[in-house]
Amino acid sequence: MNPFKRFFRWLRHFFFPPPGSPRWVRVAPYAVMGVITLLVIVGGAYGWDYTNSTTFCGTGCHTMPPQYASYLVSPHARVNCVECHLGREFVGNQFFRKLGDAKHGIAMLFTTYSYPIKAEELRPARETCERCHNPDKFSLDMFKEIKHYGDDTNNTPTSIYLTLKTGGGNATQGLGRGSHWHIASRVLYYSYDDEDQSIPYIRVYNDDGTYTEYTDITTNIDPKQIPENKLKEVDCITCHNRVSHLAQQPNEAVDEAMSRGVIDPGIPDIHRKSVEVLMANYTQQQEALNGIAGLEDYYKTAYPDYYAANTTKIQRAIATLKEIFGRAVFYDQKSNWYSHPNNLGHQDFPGCFRCHDGKHLNAKQEAVRLECNLCHSIPVVAHVTDFVARIEISRGPEPDTHRNPNWIAQHRTYLDQTCALCHTTDNPGGKDDSSFCSNSACHGSVWTYAGFDAPGLARIVQAQLPPPPPTPTPAPVAAGGPTYEANIQPLLEAGCGGCHGDGRAAGLKVTTYADLMAGGANGPVVVAGNIEGSKLVQVQSGEHFTVLSAEALDLVKKWIAGGALEK
Numbered sequence: 354m355n356p357f358k359r360f361f362r363w364l365r366h367f368f369f370p371p372p373g374s375p376r377w378v379r380v381a382p383y384a385v386m387g388v389i390t391l392l393v394i395v396g397g398a399y400g401w402d403y404t405n406s407t408t409f410c411g412t413g414c415h416t417m418p419p420q421y422a423s424y425l426v427s428p429h430a431r432v433n434c435v436e437c438h439l440g441r442e443f444v445g446n447q448f449f450r451k452l453g454d455a456k457h458g459i460a461m462l463f464t465t466y467s468y469p470i471k472a473e474e475l476r477p478a479r480e481t482c483e484r485c486h487n488p489d490k491f492s493l494d495m496f497k498e499i500k501h502y503g504d505d506t507n508n509t510p511t512s513i514y515l516t517l518k519t520g521g522g523n524a525t526q527g528l529g530r531g532s533h534w535h536i537a538s539r540v541l542y543y544s545y546d547d548e549d550q551s552i553p554y555i556r557v558y559n560d561d562g563t564y565t566e567y568t569d570i571t572t573n574i575d576p577k578q579i580p581e582n583k584l585k586e587v588d589c590i591t592c593h594n595r596v597s598h599l600a601q602q603p604n605e606a607v608d609e610a611m612s613r614g615v616i617d618p619g620i621p622d623i624h625r626k627s628v629e630v631l632m633a634n635y636t637q638q639q640e641a642l643n644g645i646a647g648l649e650d651y652y653k654t655a656y657p658d659y660y661a662a663n664t665t666k667i668q669r670a671i672a673t674l675k676e677i678f679g680r681a682v683f684y685d686q687k688s689n690w691y692s693h694p695n696n697l698g699h700q701d702f703p704g705c706f707r708c709h710d711g712k713h714l715n716a717k718q719e720a721v722r723l724e725c726n727l728c729h730s731i732p733v734v735a736h737v738t739d740f741v742a743r744i745e746i747s748r749g750p751e752p753d754t755h756r757n758p759n760w761i762a763q764h765r766t767y768l769d770q771t772c773a774l775c776h777t778t779d780n781p782g783g784k785d786d787s788s789f790c791s792n793s794a795c796h797g798s799v800w801t802y803a804g805f806d807a808p809g810l811a812r813i814v815q816a817q818l819p820p821p822p823p824t825p826t827p828a829p830v831a832a833g834g835p836t837y838e839a840n841i842q843p844l845l846e847a848g849c850g851g852c853h854g855d856g857r858a859a860g861l862k863v864t865t866y867a868d869l870m871a872g873g874a875n876g877p878v879v880v881a882g883n884i885e886g887s888k889l890v891q892v893q894s895g896e897h898f899t900v901l902s903a904e905a906l907d908l909v910k911k912w913i914a915g916g917a918l919e920k
Contacts, residue, residue, distance in 0.1 A: 367381070367382060368382045369382075370382075401444075404451075405433060405434075405435045405447075406433065407421075407424070407433055407434055410433075410434040410435070411424065411425075411434070414461060416461065416466065416468075416470050416686060417470070418683055418686060419469070419470070419598075419600075419683045419686050419688035420470065420598050422679065422680045422683075423597070423598045423599055423600055423680055423681070424597050424598055426680060427596065427597040427598065427599065428596065428597070429596065429597040432597075435447065435451075436481065436484075437475075437476070437481045437482075437597065438472070438475065438476070439451060439454075439476065440476040440480035440481050440484075441480070441481070441484045442480070468685075468686050468687035468688070469686055469687045469688045469692045469693065470686065470688075471547075471548070471693065473547075475590060477588060478588035478589035478590050479588070482588075482589040482590070482593075483589070486589070488521060488523075488533065488536045488537065489521070489522060489523050490521060490522065491520065491521050491522035491528045492519040492520065492521050492531075492533070493519070494516045494517060494518050494519065494520075494531075495516065495517045495519060496514070496515075496516050496517075497514070497515055497516070497517055498512050498513070498514055499512065499513040499514075499515075499608075500512050500513075500608055500609075500611075500612040501513070501604075501608050502607070502608055502611050502618060502624040503624065504624055504625035504628075505625075506621045506622055507621070508611065508618050508619075508620075508621075508622075508623055508624045508625075509736075509737055510618065510737055511734055511735065511736055511737070512734070512735045512742070513732045513733070513734055513735075513794050514732070514733045514735065514742055514744055515729045515730050515731070515732045515733070516729060516730040516746075517532070517728070517729050518530075518531040518532060518727075518728055518729055518730070519531050519532055519533055520532060520533045520534060521533035521534075521536065521537060522537060523537050524537065524560070531728065532592075532728040535587045535591070535592070536587070536588065536589065538557070538558065539557075539558040539586065540555065540556070540557050540558070540586070540587040541555070541556040541558075541584040541585065541586055541587070542554060542555045542556070542584065542585055542587065542708070543574075543579050543583055543584055543585070544585065548694055549585070549591065549696070549707065550694055550702070550703055550707065551703075551707070552569075552707045552708055553568060553569040553572040553574045554566070554567070554568055554569070554574055554576055554579060555567040555568075555708055555713055555721060556576075556584070565715050566715060566716070567708075567713040567714060567715050567720075567721050568713065568714065569710075569712055569713050569804075570712050570713075570714055570807060570808075570809055570810065570813075571712060571804070571807050571808065591696065592696050592697055592704075592705075593696070593697055594694075594695070594696045594697075595693060595694075595695040595696070595697070596697070598693065599695060600680065600681035600682075600688075600689070600690055600692075600693065601677070601681065602690055602701050603627075603628045603631040603632050603677075603690065604628055606631075606677045606681075607624055607627045607628055607631070607674075607677070608624075610673050610677065611623070611624065615669070615670075615673050616669075616670040616673050616674075617663075617666045617669075617670065619666075620652075620659075620663070620666060620667060620670060621656055621659065622655070622656075623670060626648055626651060627648075627670070627674055630644055630645045630647070630648050630674065631645070631674060631677065631678055635684075636684065637684055638682070638683070638684055638685075641678055641682065641684075642675055642678070642679075645671060645674050645675050645678060646671060646675075648667075648670075648671050648674070649667060649668065649671060652667050699800070699802060699803075700798065700800070700801075702802075703802040704802070705728070706800070706802035706803055706804070707802075708721050709721050709722065709723045709727070710723065710802060710803050710804035711723045711759070711761060711762045711803060711804045711805055711807070711810065712804030712805075712807040712810055713804075714813070718759075718813050718817070719757075719758040719759065720758045720759050720762070721758075722758050723761040723762075723803075724755075724760065724761055725761065725795060726747070730744075730745075730746070731745060731789070731792070731795075732792065732794035732795070733745070733792075733794075734786045734792065734793050734794050736786065745776075745789060747775065753819070754767060754819060757817060759813070759814050759817055761805075762805050762810060762814045763814050763817065763818055765782070765805075766814075766815070766818065767818055767819070768781060768852070772790070772852075772856075773852065773854065773855060773856025773858070776788070776789035776790060777789045777790070777856070777858075778790045778852040778856050778858045779791060779852070779858040779859050780858070780859070781852060781858075782796060783796060784796040784797035787859075788858065830908070830911075833915075833918075834911065834912070834915035834916075834918070835908055835911055835912040835915065836912070836918045836919060836920050837866045837869070837912070837917070837918065837919045837920070838866070838919060838920050839920075840908060840912065841908070841909060841912050842864070842866070844901060844905045844908065844909070845863040845864065845869070846863075846864050848900075848901050848905065849863050849901075850863065850864050853873075857873075859873045859874050859875065860873040860874030860875075861873030861874070861878060863878075863889075866919045870917070875888070876888070878892075879913060879917050880913070881913065881916050881917035882913070882914065882916055882917075883913070884910050884913050884914055887913050889909065889913075890906070890909065890910060890913065893906050893909070894906070
């Protein structure tokens with residue numbers, strides 16, 4: 354007899370035993386079916402659990418190494434991938450959502466995917482982030498120190514201190530402010546691209562249901578032509594888009610490793626050389642690792658004595674650099690430092706400046722606010738010689754100029770004596786950290802994505818500046834020549850008194866004769882009878898924050914040449 358027929362005949366007799374069979378023969382089929390059903394249920398549960406595990410998500414597909422490597426060192430390293438990508442939900446809903454993602458398996462099977470891999474169709478933050486992070490919870494401000502190291506031989510450290518105004522909560526609690534205001538309020542936006550890096554239109558809803566529209570003045574977008582279904586609502590992921598898959602920029606990663614001592618800051622040139630080897634133009638992973646390892650040869654040659662005494666420190670630094678590179682750059686998957694924009698911040702990528710760039714204006718020509726102390730305090734830079742960092746915390750009422758939504762663009766061109774009432778004003782616009790107005794954290798960086806230089810913005814801002822105080826008219830020059838009281842004092846009060854009045858920037862006050870002739874912290878500024886030797890003329894003849902007109906400077910020169918008389 355055919356073996357197949359014999360098997361099926363046996364199977365039929367097993368499940369349907371003939372009448373009169375022993376009881377155990379009749380019970381056996383049910384027992385076997387029960388065991389099989391139990392195995393299917395248990396196996397299915399284990400299979401479901403495995404396909405929901407981070408191991409499956411991170412290692413089951415050759416496209417995932419970049420995401421998995423950054424995930425393992427992220428704040429969410431103990432949160433399963435599916436909790437964010439499918440949402441915390443009833444297993445039935447998760448099942449159907451997972452069926453919807455079968456397209457990714459098909460794409461892998463037929464290689465229709467493209468690199469770098471980027472998440473699409475993420476679940477709303479209310480179904481993911483907010484299941485753990487309650488948006489109604491108010492978070493207190495957080496004081497933060499950011500350490501940087503120089504590219505000099507000694508890796509000279511500097512610290513930036515600032516307060517992050519996290520905020521949150523809702524209006525019914527009298528809260529709803531800080532950077533988490535965006536979650537407490539309803540804000541919609543339209544984006545030109547899938548990654549939301551170019552946002553020409555923003556809609557902010559008011560408490561009464563009305564809304565204010567902001568458009569990027571460098572675009573010709575018409576809000577009426579934007580379909581409502583194309584608008585997106587601001588949620589956690591709008592800003593925290595890389596919180597679980599962040600590839601730090603080389604500078605940041607090296608600074609952090611050095612601040613934690615994983616890379617010893619005492620190794621000469623280590624900051625400059627570390628960034629250099631991380632940013633080199635490699636084409637393959639192994640080539641990059643070999644290039645980083647070559648840093649050891651540099652120290653053998655450039656610092657042989659130091660290398661001989663500190664070989665372990667240098668090798669540990671190299672191992673750390675390989676880890677940093679290995680978490681961020683994957684050539685096969687075309688994933689690197691810049692392939693996935695990070696929306697948290699506003700320097701390496703547009704981030705906050707996608708909306709808060711100074712050139713998104715409403716119908717009243719008011720910008721989406723862009724103050725440096727809106728989401729954090731004014732940064733304070735402390736150098737290695739600063740044993741005490743003096744951090745300003747503004748508590749008094751703001752002047753009308755500061756409450757103008759365009760103030761951040763205006764303050765570059767508006768300065769008067771009232772600034773010194775609250776701020777130190779030495780070297781305004783500079784970056785030597787000698788005063789509030791000379792801040793290297795602000796003026797020492799190139800803010801590529803800020804819109805201060807947008808065409809047409811300067812004209813709009815200029816029209817909103819307060820009218821300048823009338824310039825005092827000096828008395829006619831007497832026959833004996835100009836004097837301080839009659840001719841020079843009015844010019845200096847109007848042109849220089851904003852900083853060099855009672856505020857005494859650089860120790861210099863020019864609004865009284867005695868103070869002017871006494872000079873400042875760097876010595877005399879007026880030498881009677883010596884135009885070239887007078888620092889006042891030298892400074893005003895070059896680039897300075899505020900300069901006198903050519904006519905006024907000529908009058909100052911005549912006054913000095915005539916002996917710099919008071920009366």
